[in-house]
Amino acid sequence: MKIDGKHFRTIWVDDDGWTVGIIDQTKLPHAFETRGLKSASDAAYAIKEMLVRGAPLIGATAAYGICLALREDASDENLEAASNMLLATRPTAVNLRWAIDEMLHTVRNLPRKKRVIAAYARAAEICDEDVEMCRMIGVHGLKLIKELARSKKGKPLNVLTHCNAGWLATVDWGTATSPLYQAHEAGIPIHVWVDETRPRNQGAALTAYELGHEEIPHTIIADNAGGHLMQRGEVDLVITGTDRTAANGDVANKIGTYLKALAAADNEIPFYVALPHTTIDWTLQNGFEIPIEERGAEEVTQMTGRTSEGEVITVDIAAPGSAAANPAFDVSPARLVTGLITERGLCEASLDGLLGLYPEMIDDE
């Protein structure tokens, strides 16, 4: 998608043919800065410190991390060490494991000399596949939006989203935002309520930034406000992303998603979750088995912003000496999810629903 009118992906290979370029998302929305990753450690650091974030982009970055590791040392030992280092960066998104498994599968039986080229090729494919999956999520989500927009009789459809499941969380298009971008392109009037998404403010910092650069009308709200807006009829549809979907349709997503799912159910507002199949963890019977990342307390007690002079600084916002806790994700049970939007279409948030779209996952035993 576009920044200042210029098209970007979130990850690319530089002109030198091997350095991996990313946008340093910790600097957004205050500054647009790119970085070059030159080693597997660089890739691990970028994931762990959230220079890149969002389940699909974490997967893509890990894939390129394997490429960078093989460039340094194409041995099995180094492949294993790099895989473990990358896997340990963040626990919740399953795309990380999926992408590393794909890379291992690609290079494992190749002679060492051929591994680097094959790895870069597969990583590029993973990125292209992600773009295509996200585009298709938009194609299917657009049908839903068109249907809901009909009852608005020309007034904007109000869509609420939480965190950033936008193009910055993927390689392009985004998951939750892909239907929004495609609706906007199709001329359907939409307005997006953007949950701020404390503590890291990915909504106010990233989703609002994205939507602004695509000129989609939007309004930032405190995470506390969504329920009230739903009670007052100001929300027609909720779409979020997910970092891991269990086989039963439970979804782990950014902390606070569960509260919006409850409010949507209480107000009979459709609550959809957009995801590529790489986010599904078929090994988990329910979402409460998903490991939930605990992050540092300073993300709660501090806030980064820019001063009136344009300087970006971090300030303490809490009572001095008070402790803080920072669980980064929560689980919305499938019963609260109206449906899933995948690259293959919409389905019920259930094992049957998912198997209907992914029949190849039916266990033949």
Next chain:
Amino acid sequence: MKIDGKHFRTIWVDDDGWTVGIIDQTKLPHAFETRGLKSASDAAYAIKEMLVRGAPLIGATAAYGICLALREDASDENLEAASNMLLATRPTAVNLRWAIDEMLHTVRNLPRKKRVIAAYARAAEICDEDVEMCRMIGVHGLKLIKELARSKKGKPLNVLTHCNAGWLATVDWGTATSPLYQAHEAGIPIHVWVDETRPRNQGAALTAYELGHEEIPHTIIADNAGGHLMQRGEVDLVITGTDRTAANGDVANKIGTYLKALAAADNEIPFYVALPHTTIDWTLQNGFEIPIEERGAEEVTQMTGRTSEGEVITVDIAAPGSAAANPAFDVSPARLVTGLITERGLCEASLDGLLGLYPEMIDDE
């Protein structure tokens, strides 16, 4: 309650016998500063700009605002003008209207010369009554806590609260916090989850500050985290305050309270609302008639904090150019409220429940 070991109320008359002293709560937790209100305009400004906040304290400040108005000009005309000015400061808390009505009732039929003394006497009474009501809320809430603590077998009872319904929101003791302070005094181990409460962060700034100075164990969390903690069994009880309670038991409280009420109901966790009777609006059949204050967008897009050098500054935290909306309260329907804790005891959140405690409000017609 105490700040650095010294006892304070939130509002008092200075040694000169007429200046009204308050704590400038916009400066907390970064600095403890008091201010002297010398006119009705000063009082209105203090309420509107939230130097004082919390439904009971808003009422007490308005009462003293009438005193200050009468000191300047004890005429009926000025009394009416000052009442209207004070009433217009904030729309949601009903204690404001209640306190002004009390003051009008006190002075209306007095000769002008006697009005000032009578007004100061009634305002002082309103404050003392508020302290006593809050103390009694604690006495009744303590029984509930004792009962719930029994099943914890010595482990701390985990109580979640939203916003600041602490002593800083009242004259002393607080509403939601009064049972907590009394439980702590009684030696019952408690731990408080403090919702940050964006956009103004009254939880992280005020509730955590209060609890810290009373040495009650507590942990600040993002507003998004409460549902997750409830799902994981980390919350035993929710207690919040309310800015206005409708006759049917619906409660208006700080934005985001509704989301916690939903999560408590979904996880079968008791959700109690603490209030003095001055917060009940008997004229409203349901909470959705309560006017909800819309505040400035800058409260969402900016954040105030202290730098590492101790300077308090405001920074922009959102994507430049994005709009923001800021509804300040929401309504939790009575069906989600386990019970109300008033100065007269606990009751069901319903008209019958309230009339059981306040039989004098039964309409004889």
